[in-house]
Amino acid sequence: QVQLQESGPGLVTPSQTLSLTCTVSGASINSPNYYWSWVRQHPAKGLEWIGYIFFNGNAYYNPSLKSRLTISLDTSRTHFSLRLNSVTAADTAIYYCARVFGGDLFWYFDLWGRGTLVTVSS
């Protein structure tokens, strides 16, 4: 059974870097069939795609976050990570990692982690 689990600090100081890791169990990140993604949900708001990474390390970012964002795979290929620089209170949200099944005309999130709340505050 494939599972995704987010981990990282629940509180980040403004202007610092938000770092999260998603641990993938029961599946290989090396599969060419999937992308590995981050999605966030601001309090009582909708969902926002942050970015995703392919097994070969190619990453794709939401243009609104691209200048502050890095998504990477770890060398063991059991984790992928998110780093968001220069955070403000507007980055306070629940952060989800998710698996994406993508092709020419379809891109959907077929598996989600439980999410982790990150609060940006001094």
Added chain:
Amino acid sequence: QSVLTQPPSVSGAPMQRITISCTGSSSNIGAGYDVHWYQQLPGTAPKLLIYGNINRPSGVPDRFSGSKSGTSASLAITGLQAEDEAEYYCQSYDSSLSGPVFGGGTKLTVL
């Protein structure tokens, strides 16, 4: 302001049928990209409900169905049950953004 537009809320009595609309544009749904739907129960992560416009993952009841036409899509729920009370999101891909986009979400209340 979400790229895909959904009604903020819908409601229905048990056993009734409701529909939730999702309106996009020529750079996403109208460009031929598939529409997918997610159910988010209170305090939980979203769950894939419909993929590829009309397909249900294993375990999703056939009371849930999806359709797509032009620049819009719809989610229908028949035989409404109390356990269906949740937030529902549509999602597609946008060629201008070069990435997935979501609707703003629709809160379903079962009366």
